[in-house]
Amino acid sequence: MxxxxxxxxxxxxxxxxxxxxxxxxxxxxxxxxxxxxxxxxGSLFSGKPKLGVINQGHSQIVEFLKNMESINLKEYSSEKELKDAVETGARDVGVVLGENFDSMIRKGELTKLTVYVWGESLLKNRAIVSSALLYQIRDIFGEKAPVDITPVSLGDADNIxxxxxxxxxxxxxxxxxxxxxxxxxxxxxxxxxxxxxxxxxxxxxxxxxxxxxxxxxxxxxxxxxxxxxxxxxxxxxxxxxxxxxxxxxxxxxxxxxxxxxxxxxxxxxxxxxxxxxxxxxxxxxxxxxxxxxxxxxxxxxxxxxxxxxxxxxxxxxxxxxxxxxxxxxxxxxxxxxxxxxxxxxxxxxxxxx
Known part of the structure; x- marks a missing residue:
């Protein structure tokens, strides 16, 4: 050889x-x-994770998320619409930002954030959205912003x-x-x-x-x-x-x-x-x-x-x-x-x- x-x-x-x-x-x-x-x-040219948001308190975070090229963001007017969108797969992740969300974080109060997740969404899409949320929150309000994210799965998680x-x-x-x-x-x-x-x-x-x-x-x-x-x-x-x-x-x-x-x-x-x-x-x-x-x-x-x-x-x-x-x-x-x-x-x- x-x-x-x-x-x-x-x-x-x-x-x-x-x-x-x-x-x-x-x-x-x-x-x-x-x-x-x-x-x-429809995923070759649109591999971005889809995030749905209800912005009840006109949070600064939403404006920053809109400018992120890695996420496809859409705002909803009611929680029912948001949950329906997540459950049917129209959105990978949905989050409700309450009226006092920004002020509670500024005061240093522990803020619980419920995140709706489509059961069939890809792991990488969930990770991108979660990372983006935490990054924007901590970038605006400081590294120690007290946020507790609780994921709630909607739809059939076993259906691939x-x-x-x-x-x-x-x-x-x-x-x-x-x-x-x-x-x-x-x-x-x-x-x-x-x-x-x-x-x-x-x-x-x-x-x-x-x-x-x-x-x-x-x-x-x-x-x-x-x-x-x-x-x-x-x-x-x-x-x-x-x-x-x-x-x-x-x-x-x-x-x-x-x-x-x-x-x-x-x-x-x-x-x-x-x-x-x-x-x-x-x-x-x-x-x-x-x-x-x-x-x-x-x-x-x-x-x-x-x-x-x-x-x-x-x-x-x-x-x-x-x-x-x-x-x-x-x-x-x-x-x-x-x-x-x-x-x-x-x-x-x-x-x-």
Missing amino acids: SIRRIGVLLSKELRYGFKSYFFIFAIVAPLIFTIFMNLLF PLKDRFLPLIVLMAIFISGFAIPSASLVDEKQKRTIGAVMSTPATQGDIFISKGLLGIIISFIMGILILVLNHAFNAQFLLIILILFLAAIMASCLGLIVGAFIKDTASLYSVIKGLGLIIYGPGIIKIFPQIPEWIGKLFPTYYVMNPIMEITRKGGGWSTVNLDVFILIGIIAVFVAIVGVIVNKTRQQEA
């Missing part, structure tokens, strides 16, 4: 890969799907919005279409065009060829995973942990592509295999769309251990303690796939010899 030879082969893969149907499809398909879903649910139910499937598509299809299609293409023999006539080894094709799959898969999460406003404070899981997922997808590509001889057969493996790869994402299906069924699929940690972090605010078991299982699956690729490379090398 030579890093220089791998680099040369990887640059060749990048140059000629863009002409491949599979390469183009792997990039375009997830993007089109996520853009369609976001446009359908349809857009969020599709996100796991979109993420799996982004990672596995590129990570799986690109290296497998590249190997099959080399076989069909009989160019792999020409490559082998150079100092390049079978290991160099497999690694270069695998690296291309990892790179594209990793980039697509990040891009899809960005388009869906799914990144949060656990950025590095999400990046780690995406990287591991890209390795898993690429190894699977190499394994399949090593055994397939033509493009038609590859199409059939990709269709056949679709249910196994995207099964956990499909199950997430239908909450009635027990979650334990999803755990039977290897890709569950890619999807679940990402969703736990991006949608539920989980951290390492929440997802570490899934990550360790994912690493174990990757180790098995890498071992299989190693066996294939050794057998191919022996056959060539």
